[in-house]
Amino acid sequence: MQKIDIFDTTLRDGEQTAGVNLNVLEKLEIAKQLERLGVDIMEAGFPASSKGDFQAVKTIAETIKNSSVTGLARANKRDIDAAWEALKNSEEPRIHIFLATSPIHMTYKLKMTPDEVLESAVSAVKYAKQKFSVVQWSAEDACRSDKWFLVKIITEVIKAGASVINVPDTVGYRSPQEYGGLFAFLRNNVPNIGNVKLSAHCHDDLGMAVANSLAAIENGAAQVEGTINGIGERAGNSAIEEIAVALHIRNDHYQAETRLKLNEIKKTSQLISKLTGMVVPGNKAVVGENAFAHESGIHQDGVLKEASTYEIITPELIGVSSNRLVLGKHSGRHAVKNKIKALGFELSEDKLNEVFDAFKALTDKKKEITEDDLFDILTEKQTETKDMKKYELESLQLQYGTNNIQTATVAVTAPDGTYIEEAATGAGSVEAIYNTIERIVAEPLELVDYQIKSIGGGRDALAEVHVKAIYDGVESGGRGSAQDVLEASAKAYLNAVNRSIVNESMVKQKVNL
Numbered sequence: 001m002q003k004i005d006i007f008d009t010t011l012r013d014g015e016q017t018a019g020v021n022l023n024v025l026e027k028l029e030i031a032k033q034l035e036r037l038g039v040d041i042m043e044a045g046f047p048a049s050s051k052g053d054f055q056a057v058k059t060i061a062e063t064i065k066n067s068s069v070t071g072l073a074r075a076n077k078r079d080i081d082a083a084w085e086a087l088k089n090s091e092e093p094r095i096h097i098f099l100a101t102s103p104i105h106m107t108y109k110l111k112m113t114p115d116e117v118l119e120s121a122v123s124a125v126k127y128a129k130q131k132f133s134v135v136q137w138s139a140e141d142a143c144r145s146d147k148w149f150l151v152k153i154i155t156e157v158i159k160a161g162a163s164v165i166n167v168p169d170t171v172g173y174r175s176p177q178e179y180g181g182l183f184a185f186l187r188n189n190v191p192n193i194g195n196v197k198l199s200a201h202c203h204d205d206l207g208m209a210v211a212n213s214l215a216a217i218e219n220g221a222a223q224v225e226g227t228i229n230g231i232g233e234r235a236g237n238s239a240i241e242e243i244a245v246a247l248h249i250r251n252d253h254y255q256a257e258t259r260l261k262l263n264e265i266k267k268t269s270q271l272i273s274k275l276t277g278m279v280v281p282g283n284k285a286v287v288g289e290n291a292f293a294h295e296s297g298i299h300q301d302g303v304l305k306e307a308s309t310y311e312i313i314t315p316e317l318i319g320v321s322s323n324r325l326v327l328g329k330h331s332g333r334h335a336v337k338n339k340i341k342a343l344g345f346e347l348s349e350d351k352l353n354e355v356f357d358a359f360k361a362l363t364d365k366k367k368e369i370t371e372d373d374l375f376d377i378l379t380e381k382q383t384e385t386k387d388m389k390k391y392e393l394e395s396l397q398l399q400y401g402t403n404n405i406q407t408a409t410v411a412v413t414a415p416d417g418t419y420i421e422e423a424a425t426g427a428g429s430v431e432a433i434y435n436t437i438e439r440i441v442a443e444p445l446e447l448v449d450y451q452i453k454s455i456g457g458g459r460d461a462l463a464e465v466h467v468k469a470i471y472d473g474v475e476s477g478g479r480g481s482a483q484d485v486l487e488a489s490a491k492a493y494l495n496a497v498n499r500s501i502v503n504e505s506m507v508k509q510k511v512n513l
């Protein structure tokens with residue numbers, strides 16, 4: 001099994017993400033977590049770029065013991081000196097010098113000839129080698145460079161003292177086949193390539209960063225660079241967690257491994273998302289909120305029977321406690337039944353069908369059905385008195401205006417089966433509804449208490465209303481839940497009426513006995 005070094009650049013290339021700016025303490029916290037994750041090398045920043053970054057790299061270099069710490073430098077003495085001052089007290093002082101080698105960058109950005117670039121790279125590496133035990137050199141924009149020029153400059157910087165050669169796809173331009181091919185080409189054509197480690201550094205402009213990094217490994221890269229959650233300049237860098245998990249899950253194919261503690265991945269991802277403000281998309285591979293969530297009935301059924309039917313990665317592998325079966329529009333009976341059991345309910349097949357129907361009806365109104373929603377359906381279904389005829393809400397309509405008297409129109413089916421529709425007004429919407437219901441029901445009705453709360457969280461949470469009312473001289477509690485507070489209010493009031501009717505009839509039955 002080949003060992004692949006993980007070079008994490010979350011604190012340097014990751015921090016180059018537009019809008020991200022980490023202070024020293026935030027960088028230090030991330031560095032400690034990267035050390036716990038077990039990255040081999042962390043690039044803590046670019047010491048010459050600012051006082052803050054210099055201080056961050058120095059603090060991290062002096063704190064972290066179980067990962068090597070490095071810093072970026074341009075090919076000039078000032079940057080190399082700044083890097084040395086920041087890194088000299090680290091366990092293994094290591095510098096990362098870069099210089100662009102592509103015609104586009106040399107001509108327009110550096111305004112240097114290839115010979116000047118070669119000379120500058122060699123003298124920077126020689127200078128750095130007098131101070132640092134490990135010098136890494138990167139050919140910026142290597143993938144748009146002339147490959148024979150790459151051979152020439154890499155040969156010379158190795159002679160000058162570089163022990164790691166990085167071949168970045170700076171603008172995410174290459175396909176996996178091409179990028180892997182470039183590594184094979186360099187291995188075959190740079191005479192002293194055997195003296196160094198080859199490193200891959202990919203960007204995600206065309207969505208191929210991770211695939212390219214894996215292709216580099218297949219063609220001799222012994223180090224891969226990237227960031228957690230794939231953050232970074234423009235479309236970002238290779239996501240380290242994806243590379244590491246791919247190597248682990250497909251080690252039959254890659255025959256390579258890292259020393260990362262994979263069960264620290266989720267925590268690391270969450271910390272970095274929190275401190276950078278870069279939200280991880282739900283469908284992101286490995287660390288997305290939905291990476292272990294199943295919504296559709298056929299998948300949920302499969303996962304309940306055997307998780308590996310639809311999971312190639314176990315949640316525990318990356319430090320997530322369990323998968324999630326999300327109850328929603330696409331869920332089937334198996335998953336609902338499983339959740340009902342987990343909530344402690346034993347239902348007959350008939351009751352299960354009723355609950356399932358109510359569940360499906362709710363999915364037309366709500367995206368995700370929470371445990372609280374299901375519990376609400378279950379308690380409603382378990383406690384309803386089926387054999388008793390009662391008032392049922394058919395429709396509710398409100399006319400509302402901030403400075404108006406409110407008007408409600410309520411339609412119900414009465415216990416004798418007749419359809420009744422009434423309208424009434426009130427100072428508020430609930431009062432208008434309750435005045436209308438009082439007109440509908442046969443006996444006098446009086447509201448004693450009204451309370452409302454939400455079931456679960458979120459904007460689409462169900463509303464639950466509890467009332468106390470006296471109907472025909474009998475006091476009863478009533479409850480109603482619905483996504484709309486006014487519908488829940490109407491249901492609760494009618495429920496109180498129905499329960500008074502039931503209570504009254506039970507008392508009568510006892511008297512008759």
Ligand SMILES: CC(=O)SCCNC(=O)CCNC(=O)[C@H](O)C(C)(C)COP(=O)(O)OP(=O)(O)OC[C@H]1O[C@@H](n2cnc3c(N)ncnc32)[C@H](O)[C@@H]1OP(=O)(O)O
Pocket residue numbers: 013016046048049050073074075076098099100109110111140170233
């Ligand atoms: C591919 C990458 O990710 S490379 C890393 C990119 N990261 C960053 O740029 C983040 C930090 N950068 C900064 O804070 C600033 O750019 C600094 C402090 C480094 C430099 O700032 P300034 O001196 O104002 O220069 P500015 O950024 O405008 O221009 C860059 C200069 O460096 C030169 N340069 C670029 N790369 C290199 C290199 N590898 N070696 C030497 N010089 C270089 C450019 O040609 C340009 O030189 P010029 O001023 O003679 O035209």
Ligand SMILES: CC(C)C(=O)C(=O)O
Pocket residue numbers: 013072098138139140141166168169170171201203
């Ligand atoms: C500094 C270099 C390695 C870089 O980030 C790139 O080329 O993308």
Ligand SMILES: [Mg+2]
Pocket residue numbers: 013168170201203233
């Ligand atoms: Mg980069």
